[in-house]
Amino acid sequence: MIAIRGAITVDSDTPEEIKGAVKDLLCSIKEKNNLSQDDVVCIMLSSTQDIHSFYPAKAAREAGFDGCALFSSAEPDIEGSLPLCIRVMLLCDGKFKPCHVYLRGAALLRKDLTSRLVVALDGPAGSGKSTAAKALAKHFNILYLDTGAMYRACALKCLGCGTPLDDGNAVKKVIDSIDLKIEYDCGRQVTILDGKDVSEEIRKPEVSSLASRVSAFPCVREKMVEMQRKIASSMSCVVDGRDIGTNVLPDCEHKFYITASTSVRANRRFLEEKAKGYETSLESVEADIIARDKRDTEREVAPLRKAKDAVLVDTSDMTEKQVLEYLVNKIQEKI
């Protein structure tokens, strides 16, 4: 008899999510261990106490695993444990080396079985990459590193110091002494400049175009890229920016280039800025996006480009949910 372990997380406590997750997990275990239905003697499932809406054992039966004994139970509510998680143990006939399977956020439970997951998302402003990056990070329960925020903080620093952005030496002087820290509060990135949380301030439209200008300076990129590589080398994360797949993490296994038509991107940004209460017009947002695209793609150092091995995703006609599903499927094909 062989015991095979596995676990998976769900995004929310709904019958559909639970049925889908249990099916994915059991099918993956079956496939990776080359099992037939008859090999499985029993399946024991447990779920964290934030899962109430459906019995995982019933989900297993509905997924076709009905020729064996099935059982599910609730786990103790341990502080700090991974939420919305379903665990499983299969007892199987035979003698072989079991392949345990930990999917989605549960991959973090067994880092010895799963290598670190790092995903690179590049693309122009308004392409939907930061929305996708946040959703992906939440899905896999890993961190989201927004590298644009770092260039925005550099721009804010230069703005505060009254640094002329046509004077490379003046910019270098400011950036050499910048006190920038990236911290995480309940998974949310917090950008700290000179000891102050500037996460909101850096989102102002005037900072956007300054960030694009500041980010063209080699001294700025050198410093930011070093910080980004350090963060990405220490944990599983989704990193978004302009040069992640081409320059910051060229060896990253999961690379995507997210884009959309200029008018769709301008409209998205316009609605975002309006919702935040900024005085804006669609024409000025579109003009700013076109100018930023030009600067970001034409600068000499690490311009915005699709890496050769990145998957191109045009989100013009896709919903946020469709983008997430597409990215998750592509990533899962490789892990």
Ligand code: DC
């Ligand atoms: O993604 P964002 O709009 O917050 O980025 C602001 C600017 O920072 C963007 O116009 C170009 C620059 N940037 C960059 O050059 N490289 C990155 N990896 C991220 C952003």
